[in-house]
Amino acid sequence: MTLKDAKKKVLALIEELNPGHDYLTEDPDISTKINSVFNQIQTELSRLKKIPAKYVYDIATNGNTLLIKNIPNIYQLGNIETDKYTIKGDMEIIFEDGLDEATIYYYKYPTLIPETITPQEGETEAEASARIDNTYIFELTEDVLEIMPYGVAADILKNDMISNYGKYYDERYRMLMQMIDSRTTSGLIVAEGGLDI
Numbered sequence: 273m274t275l276k277d278a279k280k281k282v283l284a285l286i287e288e289l290n291p292g293h294d295y296l297t298e299d300p301d302i303s304t305k306i307n308s309v310f311n312q313i314q315t316e317l318s319r320l321k322k323i324p325a326k327y328v329y330d331i332a333t334n335g336n337t338l339l340i341k342n343i344p345n346i347y348q349l350g351n352i353e354t355d356k357y358t359i360k361g362d363m364e365i366i367f368e369d370g371l372d373e374a375t376i377y378y379y380k381y382p383t384l385i386p387e388t389i390t391p392q393e394g395e396t397e398a399e400a401s402a403r404i405d406n407t408y409i410f411e412l413t414e415d416v417l418e419i420m421p422y423g424v425a426a427d428i429l430k431n432d433m434i435s436n437y438g439k440y441y442d443e444r445y446r447m448l449m450q451m452i453d454s455r456t457t458s459g460l461i462v463a464e465g466g467l468d469i
Contacts, residue, residue: 273417275385276405279306281421286429286437294398296405302428307385307404313423314382314412319347320452321416322379332372338365345380352376382411419448 279296283289288297295303327343340346340363349359353375356368367374385408391400410417422445429438 273410273414274406275307275310275408275410276402278310278410278417278420278424279405282306282424282428285421285425285441295401303401306424306428308387309424309427310420311382311384311387313420313427314410315384316423317412317416317420317449317452318380318382320449320454321413322347322454323382323411324350325378325380327376327378329374329376330372331367331374336367336369336371338367338374338376340364343376343378345383346378347381348379350377350379416452419445419452422448 280289283297288299288302290298297303329338354371356371358366360366386404389397389400389404391397422441426438426442426445432438
């Protein structure tokens, strides 16, 4: 799902969608903060439904010690495709001599949406915003992407005391979050040579 698709869902939900407007809404407060709200909600959801990632560390070039914080967007360390390493606390991985590279599987935070849009040469701010809206693709799974609009809507409307929609969307978001299947795989068993039952 692109950022534009997600924005349309949220803005339609809160009755602020104007498809003909440069920012999809006429409300400047919403258009200013919506990217940062998406970042907050998608980061929160990525801790429930993890985003798997892989990093290949070039030991021959970079040395035997890898600072864990240097793994791109790392949230949690998973498997390392070698048994020739030591982990020192949550700070670093030290590989034994003789290895050229190591493949590290981990869970990551999502790549964040730029909160301030900088136009490229010859581009207006609205055109730059539309470019980001059309090219940014969320890394979360579809089940979580369907929950995200409620969290974003709740945050945008949290100070609207008259309609109380913010509270409704927050309750819906929290309920749907509890239903997320946090497994990244359902598991697989392979039996070679058949089974004797």
